[in-house]
Amino acid sequence: MIISDTAIKNRTSVLVLALIILGIGIYSYMVLPRESDPDITIPFVFVSTDYRGVSATDIETSITIKIEKKLKGLDKVKNISSVSSQGLSQINIEFLPGTDIDEVLTKVKDKVDEAKNDLPSDLENDPSVFEVNISEMPIVVYSLAGTSGPRVLKEIADDLKDDIEAVPGVLEVDVTGGQEREIRIEVDPDKLAYYRIPITSLQQAVVSENQNTSGGAITLGDGRYQLKVPGEFETPEEILSLVVATHSGNPIYLKDVATVVDGIKEESSRSRLNGVDAVNISVKKRVGEN
Incomplete structure (x- = not known):
């Protein structure tokens, strides 16, 4: 009762205080950073294999495809993409949201171990398997595939890259795969x-x-x-x-x-999406941007 009586007696002060709090709330909402694509937890596992001095084509046939064949037997996989470049094979496995990352990380390591017998015997190091922080990954990857051929797809991807880089909030755009004249x-x-x-x-x-x-x-x-x-x-x-x-x-x-x-031009990288040759456009966003 004492509080209510005081509020009634000083209703002008209470009204002013309420307006101040409302103003602060509106201001805070306006300046609060908001992202339409915030950093979220999605299970990503990355497999990287070094094979120095080997062309992108040989990397793909001798390492990437052989590991991919083993990974296709995994459960709860949403997408498998890969990039084979000069001396390096990179495979990214995206699992369905809610998947236990520790569990799938162990399963991926087991599948890679199964593939070791099929890999070149002169590899200096075994393939590396590790979890990837989603904030360091591209926010979106566009894959171009079709009957036009790798050279035409690469030209289309390069044109799209210029347009995407002009979009506010885009940090970096990478094109992998395809062929250049x-x-x-x-x-x-x-x-x-x-x-x-x-x-x-x-x-x-x-x-x-x-x-x-x-x-x-x-x-x-x-x-x-x-x-x-x-x-x-x-x-x-x-x-x-x-x-x-x-x-x-x-x-x-x-x-x-x-x-x-x-x-x-000699291929510096080769891209595949679910076993099909493709040209990938990877887009990374700036931190705090949409």
Whole structure:
């Protein structure tokens, strides 16, 4: 009764105090960090195997696929993804929420032990099996697969990477798997010696021609526009017709001393999703961001 009587007698002060508390509450709600994808506990187990000096393709066939076959027998698995890169096999197993991480960690180790007999005998170290902190993992992984081929999928993934990186709150975007176009210049040393062309001169000639240059700026109405003169090579034929030196007053073309191969860059990584070749786009978010 004493408290209620005091409140009635000082109702103005009580009202002011209530408004202050309400204001503080509203302010706290407005500035309180909120995440649409907060850090949560999802069972992830990671299997990593080093095999130095081995290509991504050989890593996939000799290690990754063999371990994956054993892991497919596990229960409560939501997803298995892998990346095979130069000298390294990485397999990520995502289990269903609520799964006992200690239990599945032991089971994964047992499955990896079963696969050891099928792995290369010259491995320096056994595969490592450990739990992964979800906050350090990508918040989302997009996997691209289809009949278009690994080269087209890689081009699509690279375009998507640029768009995703522009999204606020994104920390990092990684693309793994697929194939990249590579144009190689294979030089004939005997022909270089015959024409007395140093390899450095040939290199400088190619580099200096393979670049875009500024064409200045023009003013049209109220707008000012920068001009760019394209100079990068797009086809092997353009490279072959490049003049790299002169000999006895005659131009020496690159095709006179070298060949150009329009091929595929050596794969630095290979990705698989549930046993199917794919190109993965992994997105990591900034801490405290949505």
